[in-house]
Amino acid sequence: MQFDHYLDNARVAPNTGARIEVVDPSTGEPFATIARGDATDVQRAVSAAQRAMGNTLDGAWAKLSPVERSNLLFACAAAVSQYADELAQLEARDTGKALNTARTDAAVLARYLQYYAGCVDKLHGDTLPYPAGFTVLTVREPIGVTGHIIPWNYPMQIYGRSVGASLAAGNACVVKPAEDASLSILRLAEIAAEGGFPAGAINVVTGLGGEAGAALLSANRGIRHISFTGSTVTGALVGHAAAERHFPAVLELGGKSPQLLFDDADLDQALPVIVNAIVQNAGQTCSAGSRLLVQRTVYERVLDRLARQFALLRSGPPSMNLEMGPLVNAKQQARVRAMVERAQADGIRVAARGTIAAGASGAGYYQEAVLFRDVPPDSELAQEEVFGPVLAAMPFDDEDAAVALANGTQYGLVAGVWTRDGARALRLARKLQAGQVFINNYGAGGVELPFGGVKASGHGREKGFEALLGFTALKTIAIKHD
Ligand code: NDP
Numbered sequence: 001m002q003f004d005h006y007l008d009n010a011r012v013a014p015n016t017g018a019r020i021e022v023v024d025p026s027t028g029e030p031f032a033t034i035a036r037g038d039a040t041d042v043q044r045a046v047s048a049a050q051r052a053m054g055n056t057l058d059g060a061w062a063k064l065s066p067v068e069r070s071n072l073l074f075a076c077a078a079a080v081s082q083y084a085d086e087l088a089q090l091e092a093r094d095t096g097k098a099l100n101t102a103r104t105d106a107a108v109l110a111r112y113l114q115y116y117a118g119c120v121d122k123l124h125g126d127t128l129p130y131p132a133g134f135t136v137l138t139v140r141e142p143i144g145v146t147g148h149i150i151p152w153n154y155p156m157q158i159y160g161r162s163v164g165a166s167l168a169a170g171n172a173c174v175v176k177p178a179e180d181a182s183l184s185i186l187r188l189a190e191i192a193a194e195g196g197f198p199a200g201a202i203n204v205v206t207g208l209g210g211e212a213g214a215a216l217l218s219a220n221r222g223i224r225h226i227s228f229t230g231s232t233v234t235g236a237l238v239g240h241a242a243a244e245r246h247f248p249a250v251l252e253l254g255g256k257s258p259q260l261l262f263d264d265a266d267l268d269q270a271l272p273v274i275v276n277a278i279v280q281n282a283g284q285t286c287s288a289g290s291r292l293l294v295q296r297t298v299y300e301r302v303l304d305r306l307a308r309q310f311a312l313l314r315s316g317p318p319s320m321n322l323e324m325g326p327l328v329n330a331k332q333q334a335r336v337r338a339m340v341e342r343a344q345a346d347g348i349r350v351a352a353r354g355t356i357a358a359g360a361s362g363a364g365y366y367q368e369a370v371l372f373r374d375v376p377p378d379s380e381l382a383q384e385e386v387f388g389p390v391l392a393a394m395p396f397d398d399e400d401a402a403v404a405l406a407n408g409t410q411y412g413l414v415a416g417v418w419t420r421d422g423a424r425a426l427r428l429a430r431k432l433q434a435g436q437v438f439i440n441n442y443g444a445g446g447v448e449l450p451f452g453g454v455k456a457s458g459h460g461r462e463k464g465f466e467a468l469l470g471f472t473a474l475k476t477i478a479i480k481h482d
Contacts, residue, residue, distance in 0.1 A: 112160030
């Protein structure tokens with residue numbers, strides 16, 4: 001299989017003819033190629049998007065009425081549901097995630113598109129009080145051409161929350177998916193075109209981050225806004241480029257999210273959620289609950305129960321639909337293995353490990369789930385994002401100590417609190433440094449709920465109406481009539 005860019009509603013071969021092999025993470029075998037885009041390809045995509053916008057919002061896409069835009073997004077959501085199985089198969093093969101997880105991702109994508117379709121005709125400005133003789137109003141206009149750098153962990157979902165919101169606000173999009181997860185995104189652009197999106201509204205350039213991704217950020221390309229999800233290191237590059245070129249950037253950069261478990265918590269309710277929060281998508285989730293802080297009075301009991309649950313966790317190919325698939329590529333596998341080995345070499349104890357299923361290929365990028373206990377708060381395992389199914393458990397004595405531990409990393413994406421004490425839950429919700437706090441649940445990731453980080457987890461918000469506002473330029477019009 002050979003996949004080209006998707007620009008101006010057509011498949012377009014790469015300018016240089018260069019291609020990148022697409023590897024199945026469950027076997028390590030290549031099964032397709034994608035186009036290796038360069039600056040010329042990116043410029044072509046941006047020019048297509050600029051034409052769709054027009055010079056004065058008179059392009060084929062920009063001149064659609066809000067209702068027409070909304071209808072196209074609703075139709076796209078319906079088409080995603082219709083093609084959900086095909087999309088899930090593509091994404092599962094490309095990223096290694098269990099087929100059921102990929103099906104869920106397709107359903108969430110459809111929901112994002114529905115949500116933003118429903119927002120289009122509710123997006124409006126205001127009239128503002130001002131001295132007599134004036135009428136002052138604000139209008140929300142599209143920003144122009146928006147760039148979307150999408151990672152490999154949840155391509156469909158992240159496409160939904162960033163491209164869906166940007167289109168709803170009336171912008172045209174240039175998307176650079178991760179080289180390890182481009183296939184579903186290419187198909188989505190094609191599905192949108194089949195559903196009637198004008199040429200240039202959605203353009204997908206595939207390739208390497210350092211080439212096609214970097215080209216998207218270069219000067220004079222015409223990008224007016226960047227939405228990025230990925231590592232803190234690349235996020236800093238994106239933020240730097242945005243500052244130099246004077247365009248806004250939404251940066252979602254992962255985390256080291258804590259779950260705080262108090263001795264009055266309902267353990268039957270909490271423990272399965274805590275396990276799922278770290279093994280979901282094999283731990284390759286920005287909001288993974290990767291630190292577990294447990295009140296010392298129940299620490300041993302909790303560790304004992306968790307260890308039994310971890311021992312039952314299995315990793316296998318997407319078709320087996322086990323708790324976990326492989327990691328996305330050899331680089332991530334090596335990175336996670338190295339972090340696990342360093343932690344053990346530093347004397348941090350493993351409380352339990354999962355297994356790799358008998359049917360899984362030895363050449364696949366599998367990593368069994370690992371539960372570490374008594375993890376020192378200043379260790380790499382407690383401070384750095386592993387991005388694998390590795391949970392760092394540590395005890396605390398009281399509420400203040402729990403808050404200090406929870407806030408004691410560079411990150412601040414999400415946090416969970418498990419307690420039956422309502423006042424404590426509210427106190428902690430206010431004290432925790434995070435963009436989302438979950439009380440007696442974790443990762444309630446509804447499309448309506450604004451999402452994003454503080455500190456090194458990034459800035460700006462995705463999801464919900466908040467994200468939509470971020471994709472608009474607010475114009476104030478002051479009219480003197482007396
Ligand atoms: P990156 O941040 O490098 O990749 C994220 C996206 O950025 C990909 O689309 C990538 O493209 C693109 N990119 C890479 N370099 C550039 C560049 N110079 N200019 C513009 N775009 C670029 O993450 P990695 O894939 O290398 O993963 C490393 C670590 O990052 C993970 O272990 C994890 O800790 C974190 N991460 C966090 C994610 C999250 O959801 N918050 C998602 C993914 C990773 P390409 O893949 O083609 O290089």
